[in-house]
Structures are given as C-alpha cells and as structure tokens.
Amino acid sequence: MMTLQQLYALAVQLGIQADPRGLASVKRQLKQARIDYNKLSAQEKPYFDQEYFTNPYSDSRILYSSSDTKPIKRAIAGIDCSESELLLADRLGKVDLAITHHPEGIALADLHSVMDVQVEMLSRVGVPIHIAESLLAQRIAEVNRGLQPINDHKTVDVARLLNISYMATHTITDNMVTTFIDELVKKNQKKLYYVGDVMDLLMTIPEYQIAKKLKSGPSIFIGHGKRRAGRIAVTEMTGGTNGAKEMFERLSNAGIGTVIGMHMREEYRKEAEKHHINVVIAGHVSSDSVGMNLMLDQFEQRGVEIIPLGGLIRVKRFKAKR
Numbered sequence: 549m550m551t552l553q554q555l556y557a558l559a560v561q562l563g564i565q566a567d568p569r570g571l572a573s574v575k576r577q578l579k580q581a582r583i584d585y586n587k588l589s590a591q592e593k594p595y596f597d598q599e600y601f602t603n604p605y606s607d608s609r610i611l612y613s614s615s616d617t618k619p620i621k622r623a624i625a626g627i628d629c630s631e632s633e634l635l636l637a638d639r640l641g642k643v644d645l646a647i648t649h650h651p652e653g654i655a656l657a658d659l660h661s662v663m664d665v666q667v668e669m670l671s672r673v674g675v676p677i678h679i680a681e682s683l684l685a686q687r688i689a690e691v692n693r694g695l696q697p698i699n700d701h702k703t704v705d706v707a708r709l710l711n712i713s714y715m716a717t718h719t720i721t722d723n724m725v726t727t728f729i730d731e732l733v734k735k736n737q738k739k740l741y742y743v744g745d746v747m748d749l750l751m752t753i754p755e756y757q758i759a760k761k762l763k764s765g766p767s768i769f770i771g772h773g774k775r776r777a778g779r780i781a782v783t784e785m786t787g788g789t790n791g792a793k794e795m796f797e798r799l800s801n802a803g804i805g806t807v808i809g810m811h812m813r814e815e816y817r818k819e820a821e822k823h824h825i826n827v828v829i830a831g832h833v834s835s836d837s838v839g840m841n842l843m844l845d846q847f848e849q850r851g852v853e854i855i856p857l858g859g860l861i862r863v864k865r866f867k868a869k870r
C-alpha cells in the first residue's frame with residue numbers, strides 16, 4: 549500500500565525515466581532550481597516552489613492532500629477530472645484520491661514553464677537549439693499571458709471541501725506516451741515506408757482501436773497513405789501545449805518528413821503543410837489515455853484500485869496477480 553506522497557514520487561520518477569530530453573538534461577534542470585533558489589533574497593524565497601528541486605514538471609503536482617499517512621486504496625483517474633468528477637467520487641464513496649491528466653490549480657497556473665521540455669526535445673531531432681529556444685520563448689510568454697485570467701484554483705476548493713486528495717499528472721504521462729510511441733516507431737523503423745504504415749502501426753495500440761470505434765481514431769491531417777513517410781518524429785505529444793508553429797519549417801529543414809501528434813490546430817496544420825511535412829494525428833484523449841494507462845498500471849500493481857472516468861480509455865498492460 550502506498551501513500552499519496554509515495555505515489556506522487558513514483559509518478560515523477562516515471563516521468564523522468566520517459567523524458568524525451570534524456571536524463572542528463574533533467575538533472576541539470578533540477579540542479580539549476582537549487583542554484584536559482586539559493587540566489588533569491590529572503591523576501592523572495594517563500595514564493596519559490598521547492599517542488600522544483602525534485603520534480604521538473606510544473607504541471608504535475610499534488611493539489612490537495614487529505615492525509616500524509618493514509619494508504620491510497622481507491623482512486624478515480626481521468627483525462628479531465630475536475631469538479632463534477634470529484635462530486636461523483638464523493639457519491640461513489642471510499643475514494644482516497646482523484647488523479648487528473650489535464651492540470652488544475654497551481655499545475656495549470658504554471659503550465660507554460662514545462663514547455664521548456666520542447667527545446668531540447670526539438671534539438672534532439674535536429675533543430676538547432678538556439679532556434680528552438682528562441683521560437684519557443686515567444687510562444688511560452690503567450691501561453692503564460694493566456695493562463696493569467698483563469699480561475700485555476702476553484703476545482704481544488706472542491707477537493708478540499710470533500711476532503712479527497714487530488715493530484716495532476718500532465719507532462720509526466722505525456723512523456724510516457726511520447727516515449728512509448730517513439731520506441732514503437734524505432735523498433736518498426738524498417739516497416740514504416742509510407743505514411744499509411746505509420747497509421748497501421750498506431751492502429752496496433754488498443755486505445756486507438758477503441759477510439760476508432762468511438763469515431764475519434766487516428767487520422768492523417770496532411771499527406772495521404774501512399775506518401776513516403778521519411779524520417780518520423782514524435783514531436784507533438786508532450787511539453788505542456790502546442791509549441792511554436794514556426795517550428796515546422798525548421799523540422800522540415802532538419803529532415804523530418806512525418807510528425808506524429810495528439811492534436812493540431814488549423815493554423816499549425818497550414819504551417820506544416822506549407823513546409824511539406826506529413827502529419828499523423830493519433831488522437832487527443834486516446835493518446836492522453838495511453839500515457840495515463842502506463843502510469844496507472846504501476847499504481848494498480850502497487851495495490852491502488854483505479855476507477856476510470858473523465859474520458860480516460862483504460863487499458864491495462866499487465867497481468868493481475870491472483
């Protein structure tokens with residue numbers, strides 16, 4: 549049996565293991581957080597979120613803790629797990645923890661900070677790091693301004709009043725699905741000649757099969773099945789939210805022929821099209837589900853009963869012990 553703190557620590561560890569930047573980069577970020585903190589004045593220190601010493605993901609946090617010692621036996625988990633799901637948990641009864649993928653509270657307010665993950669992720673697929681950083685800086689500032697007016701703590705108030713522990717795991721599980729698909733692509737590299745082959749590969753994943761029955765399966769946003777896929781990159785699945793649309797030109801120049809993403813806004817799609825990149829959209833909620841499932845399997849194997857809701861397509865990848 550695990551406590552909330554233990555589950556949270558495990559989640560952070562899983563996110564780090566799957567981080568597309570690689571471990572050295574994550575360690576550098578954690579170390580830098582301490583250096584930054586130590587440089588702050590006595591007045592500024594109380595405002596620094598010390599979770600940054602051990603957790604590199606600003607959008608993944610414990611939002612409310614009902615107890616430090618109580619073991620977590622039953623949890624609800626959703627892609628969106630907010631007010632209505634918390635109320636439902638109260639009605640279902642005996643729910644110790646609510647886990648949301650899309651962040652709320654302080655995890656939402658600081659979502660933009662995690663977008664820095666994209667800089668090194670893009671440099672790893674061949675975009676020079678100074679270009680990736682410069683293009684993303686503008687977009688991060690824009691996302692930050694967009695988050696300012698949101699009443700991001702109201703859901704946390706519900707968790708507090710119902711006394712249900714509440715946790716957000718956003719980039720943690722987006723890292724997990726990114727690495728999962730990336731490894732699958734690398735393992736099947738030789739078979740992936742056409743864009744259609746990429747689609748076929750995605751369709752081997754149960755979450756996408758279920759999503760297709762629900763009419764939201766993977767689709768080709770740009771290109772078609774008979775186009776040559778070229779070099780494939782999973783660039784649109786983690787790092788907070790959409791990066792900079794100007795990046796498609798850079799990706800194309802870096803030799804990327806096909807990108808796999810969860811979802812894509814029209815203005816981004818047009819930009820990718822302009823620069824001749826094929827785009828395979830795996831699906832939003834289904835891809836978020838793959839990432840959450842990989843983490844929730846670990847929770848379940850440690851004795852936590854998971855009740856899926858809030859759009860989560862729950863698929864288990866382990867055999868339950870009898």
Ligand SMILES: [Fe+2]
Nearest residue numbers: 649718722836
């Ligand atoms: Fe996500």
Ligand SMILES: [Fe+2]
Nearest residue numbers: 650832833836
């Ligand atoms: Fe999402």
